[in-house]
Amino acid sequence: xxxxxxxxxxxxxxxxxxxxxxxxxxxxxxxxxxxxxxxxxxxxxxxxxxxxxxxxxxxxxxxxxxxxxxxxxxxxxxxxxxxxxxxxxxxxxxxxxxxxxxxxxxxxxxxxxxxxxxxxxxxxxxxxxxxxxxxxxxxxxxxxxxxxxxxxxxxxxxxxxxxxxxxxxxxxxxxxxxxxxxxxxxxxxxxxxxxxxxxxxxxxxxxxxxxxxxxxxxxxxxxxxxxxxxxxxxxxxxxxxxxxxxxxxxxxxxxxxxxxxxxxxxxxxxxxxxxxxxxxxxxxxxxxxxxxxxxxxxxxxxxxxxxxxxxxxxxxxxxxxxxxxxxxxxx
Amino acid sequence: xxxxxxxxxxxxxxxxxxxxxxxxxxxxxxxxxxxxxxxxxxxxxxxxxxxxxxxxxxxxxxxxxxxxxxxxxxxxxxxxxxxxxxxxxxxxxxxxxxxxxxxxxxxxxxxxxxxxxxxxxxxxxxxxxxxxxxxxxxxxxxxxxxxxxxxxxxxxxxxxxxxxxxxxxxxxxxxxxxxxxxxxxxxxxxxxxxxxxxxxxxxxxxxxxxxxxxxxxxxxxxxxxxxxxxxxxxxxxxxxxxxxxxxxxxxxxxxxxxxxxxxxxxxxxxxxxxxxxxxxxxxxxxxxxxxxxxxxxxxxxxxxxxxxxxxxxxxxxxxxx
Numbered sequence: 112x113x114x115x116x117x118x119x120x121x122x123x124x125x126x127x128x129x130x131x132x133x134x135x136x137x138x139x140x141x142x143x144x145x146x147x148x149x150x151x152x153x154x155x156x157x158x159x160x161x162x163x164x165x166x167x168x169x170x171x172x173x174x175x176x177x178x179x180x181x182x183x184x185x186x187x188x189x190x191x192x193x194x195x196x197x198x199x200x201x202x203x204x205x206x207x208x209x210x211x212x213x214x215x216x217x218x219x220x221x222x223x224x225x226x227x228x229x230x231x232x233x234x235x236x237x238x239x240x241x242x243x244x245x246x247x248x249x250x251x252x253x254x255x256x257x258x259x260x261x262x263x264x265x266x267x268x269x270x271x272x273x274x275x276x277x278x279x280x281x282x283x284x285x286x287x288x289x290x291x292x293x294x295x296x297x298x299x300x301x302x303x304x305x306x307x308x309x310x311x312x313x314x315x316x317x318x319x320x321x322x323x324x325x326x327x328x329x330x331x332x333x334x335x336x337x338x339x340x341x342x343x344x345x346x347x348x349x350x351x352x353x354x355x356x357x358x359x360x361x362x363x364x365x366x367x368x369x370x371x372x373x374x375x376x377x378x379x380x381x382x383x384x385x386x387x388x389x390x391x392x393x394x395x396x397x398x399x400x401x402x403x404x405x406x407x408x409x410x411x412x413x414x415x416x417x418x419x420x421x422x423x424x425x426x427x428x429x430x431x432x433x434x435x436x437x438x439x440x441x442x
Numbered sequence: 443x444x445x446x447x448x449x450x451x452x453x454x455x456x457x458x459x460x461x462x463x464x465x466x467x468x469x470x471x472x473x474x475x476x477x478x479x480x481x482x483x484x485x486x487x488x489x490x491x492x493x494x495x496x497x498x499x500x501x502x503x504x505x506x507x508x509x510x511x512x513x514x515x516x517x518x519x520x521x522x523x524x525x526x527x528x529x530x531x532x533x534x535x536x537x538x539x540x541x542x543x544x545x546x547x548x549x550x551x552x553x554x555x556x557x558x559x560x561x562x563x564x565x566x567x568x569x570x571x572x573x574x575x576x577x578x579x580x581x582x583x584x585x586x587x588x589x590x591x592x593x594x595x596x597x598x599x600x601x602x603x604x605x606x607x608x609x610x611x612x613x614x615x616x617x618x619x620x621x622x623x624x625x626x627x628x629x630x631x632x633x634x635x636x637x638x639x640x641x642x643x644x645x646x647x648x649x650x651x652x653x654x655x656x657x658x659x660x661x662x663x664x665x666x667x668x669x670x671x672x673x674x675x676x677x678x679x680x681x682x683x684x685x686x687x688x689x690x691x692x693x694x695x696x697x698x699x700x701x702x703x704x705x706x707x708x709x710x711x712x713x714x715x716x717x718x719x720x721x722x723x724x725x726x727x728x729x730x731x732x733x734x735x736x737x738x739x740x741x742x743x744x745x746x747x748x749x750x751x752x753x754x755x756x757x758x759x760x761x762x763x
Contacts, residue, residue, distance in 0.1 A: 183513065185509075214546070215545070215546065215548070216544060216545045216546035216548070217546035217547070218546075219543055219544055219545070219546050220544045220545055220546065224544040224545065226544075226545040226548055226549070227548075228512075228545070228548045228549060233509075233512060233513070233549075234541065234544070234545050234549070236536075236537060238532055238536050238537070241505070241532055241533065241536065241537055243505070244501060244502040244504070244505020244506060244508070244509065244533060245505050245508050245509040245512075245533075245537060246509060247502065247505060247506055247509060248505055248506035248507060248508055248509020248510045248511075248513075248517075249509040249510065249512070249513045250509070251506050251509065251510050251515075252509060252510040252513040252514060252515045253513070255464060255491065255492070255510070255515060256462075256514065256515070262509075274501060275501050275502065275505065275532075278497070278499035278501050278502035278505075279499075279502045279505060279506075281497060281499065281502075282496065282497060282499060282502050282506060285497070438547065439542055439543045439546060439547035440542070440543055440581050440582055441542070441582065441584075441606050442542060442547075442550050442551075442605035442606050
């Protein structure tokens with residue numbers, strides 16, 4: 112039932128040039144956004160903490176490039192990339208991260224709790240593993256309402272040791288719910304290596320326990336993630352139930368902004384930096400003549416401008432009035 | 443009609459009225475019909491999809507309800523015993539209650555969690571607690587505590603129609619109790635207490651099964667010439683403070699009877715409100731009668747010892763009147 116990866120050569124055949132452009136743009140947008148967040152943090156403009164998605168962009172983009180606007184996703188504390196990949200506006204994400212009134216959550220959520228229900232982004236939970244049952248519930252809702260939507264549920268390797276992982280995937284399996292469980296395995300739950308907290312090497316193998324398909328893919332290869340998700344989405348839409356996709360990836364930075372990530376060796380970090388998902392995809396696009404260097408530069412320039420605009424919007428936006436803390440407790 | 447039948451009628455009427463209402467929980471379906479048989483006959487009428495038996499996975503039951511609620515459904519989840527809500531506490535307190543707030547009002551979370559609390563049937567520490575206060579402590583949740591069949595039906599219908607998560611407390615000794623329920627459609631708004639008995643010498647505030655013990659005590663006290671008012675808040679969040687204060691202004695005395703533990707419990711909250719907002723009207727100290735601060739024991743004499751009874755209520759009233 113579990114298949115590990117597949118050949119790289121037959122991946123891209125079905126994608127159009129527009130799709131390649133869209134995928135590259137999203138990857139680059141997330142990277143640029145996160146680097147900007149890091150910069151703003153250094154300037155003391157970001158309250159609280161941040162969990163950057165740098166290095167893991169291919170997972171969110173590879174998955175969400177298969178979704179329609181009205182499909183759903185759930186997200187985690189490391190969620191900026193998921194929001195952008197699903198189509199949320201960078202300027203309102205940035206405003207939320209800065210605690211501004213114009214942010215998606217009017218400053219009530221911050222970096223770890225961004226949602227944009229208008230694009231099916233059902234929100235990020237900062238309790239590790241808590242989004243898994245919620246995604247399953249959205250899948251149940253789809254089934255009861257009889258539509259062909261799907262839910263993609265992002266969570267990390269750490270979350271796969273929570274009871275919610277077991278409970279929710281089992282329920283999704285028995286009821287054949289249209290949920291794609293996407294495990295972003297970046298090898299560390301905060302500072303704890305995967306091998307110290309589980310004996311299996313592939314979290315995807317756990318799918319066997321629930322009688323569903325599981326696949327482990329190179330999470331730094333956006334086309335491989337895209338292809339695995341495409342198949343899972345196709346099955347989910349026709350009522351064939353959930354899939355567990357494990358994407359092997361790596362965060363370039365520490366767990367949160369205070370973490371220098373000293374628990375990782377220099378060699379390991381360098382090895383993963385060489386596998387940078389954006390560099391790899393860009394090289395592939397050039398090598399296969401899908402895009403030229405100047406076309407790529409144009410995309411990058413456009414993204415840079417958009418992110419600059421988002422930053423300007425966020426910085427210039429007002430903070431909420433203190434008494435707005437009392438709003439939105441009840442509907 | 444019994445309290446149990448009143449709950450079932452509310453579920454049936456709301457499921458007929460609104461296709462988005464569905465039930466999920468352990469053994470609520472056609473085979474077991476709910477541990478206390480509240481959902482009997484509903485799977486036959488509405489099908490197994492809408493009266494959904496689940497695995498024993500409390501966290502995922504509530505998570506499923508949350509995910510369904512924020513995407514357009516109105517789930518009613520049953521947790522077989524109130525004690526087991528501990529297994530789902532993250533989904534209740536951190537997710538259901540906070541989603542609307544954290545996301546700046548983007549989401550509605552129209553879900554109901556039904557569960558029975560209460561001691562009295564000798565099933566010990568994991569099946570007998572009264573944990574209402576846990577849920578009162580979570581902004582974003584409503585907490586309903588119906589004591590009669592009439593209140594149970596009217597409040598459950600309101601809970602199902604609410605766009606907020608409602609923690610709906612039942613009591614296992616109440617299920618067989620009879621009471622008047624009108625034929626015609628009605629709902630009961632949240633935050634409106636009901637005076638179950640009028641009186642002028644002392645106010646007893648009681649919830650769930652304690653309402654009956656308070657009424658029994660009131661009857662005996664009446665024979666001795668004391669006039670007791672019994673106020674049932676019916677919902678703890680929102681709490682009808684004004685009704686409690688109004689009664690205290692009239693009687694000048696208050697006894698709070700609640701089956702949960704004393705420390706940081708329902709009675710502590712009500713006592714604090716009266717102390718803050720109506721102390722000038724009091725002619726005697728506020729009295730609280732609650733379960734003792736222990737886990738619920740098994741053996742009948744032990745269990746009876748720790749749960750409030752009529753005798754204690756009568757003695758306490760006599761102390762202050």
